[in-house]
Amino acid sequence: MFNFFTPRRTLMIAAGALALSGCASMSSPVSIADTLAATPELSTLNSLVVKAGLVNTLKGAGPFTVFAPSNAAFAKVPAKTLEDLGKDPAKLSAVLTYHVIPAKVMAGDVKNNSNVKTVNGANVAVSKAGEFVTVEDGMVQKADIAASNGVVHIIDSVLLPPAR
Numbered sequence: 001m002f003n004f005f006t007p008r009r010t011l012m013i014a015a016g017a018l019a020l021s022g023c024a025s026m027s028s029p030v031s032i033a034d035t036l037a038a039t040p041e042l043s044t045l046n047s048l049v050v051k052a053g054l055v056n057t058l059k060g061a062g063p064f065t066v067f068a069p070s071n072a073a074f075a076k077v078p079a080k081t082l083e084d085l086g087k088d089p090a091k092l093s094a095v096l097t098y099h100v101i102p103a104k105v106m107a108g109d110v111k112n113n114s115n116v117k118t119v120n121g122a123n124v125a126v127s128k129a130g131e132f133v134t135v136e137d138g139m140v141q142k143a144d145i146a147a148s149n150g151v152v153h154i155i156d157s158v159l160l161p162p163a164r
Contacts (some may be wrong), residue, residue, distance in 0.1 A: 032066055032074045032147040033058035039145075041154065044074040045096075051086065062149030063104035067135045077158050094120055098161040104150045107133050107143035109159075122161045128145045135159065 030038070033055045036046040045068050049055055058064065063079070072083065085092045097120040105126075110133050115123040126135050133140040138157035145152040 008034045008146060014146065018085045029146045029148045031149050031151055032062070033065055035145060035152055036066075039152075039154075041070050041072075042068050043150075044071045046067055048085070048092060048096060051140040052096050053087060054096060056091065058062065058100075058149075063102075064149075064150035065101040065103060065105040066150065067099045067101075067124075067138065067140070067155045067159065068152050069099070070136070070140065070154050070156060072140070073155060073157050094161055097159075098122060098124070103156050106151060107153065118161075120161055124159065 029035075033049065036042050036049060036058070039046075049058060058066070059127040085095060098118050101116050101124075102119055107128075110126050110128040112127050112129070113127050116126055117123055124135055126133065128134075133143060133153070135153075135155060136157070136159050138155035138159060140153045141156050142154040145154070
């Protein structure tokens with residue numbers, strides 16, 4: 001008589017089930033900080049978030065909406081400006097928190113010509129025209145990237161807060 005459930009087969013079936021359950025958990029959203037770290041086109045933003053000490057904040061409960069400048073957006077910023085930001089943690093944090101709204105705002109939730117308060121304390125202008133969403137002078141290139149503590153929208157510009 002053939003016994004399908006030999007110890008070796010049982011072990012292989014259990015290992016397969018464990019691997020599949022691991023895949024299921026990987027599909028659930030991770031924090032905004034983890035999303036930034038895992039997205040190649042946001043590597044510059046991620047390195048600045050690390051430098052500014054904001055990783056734990058963006059792993060926090062939220063909810064947050066992050067208008068995340070792409071690497072191409074940072075490439076448009078003068079090198080001297082980026083260098084100066086890298087040397088001034090307070091200013092870097094002010095610029096980065098200007099990209100964060102303390103609420104979850106999906107692209108479909110954006111109302112035309114709205115002002116929204118950022119974590120920085122200043123307001124940003126958000127607008128929607130058809131399917132296009134803008135924040136200040138930046139255009140959302142990829143919207144509604146879900147995270148466990150909010151949402152990320154990739155934008156084509158780096159936003160600079162107004163001088164205080």
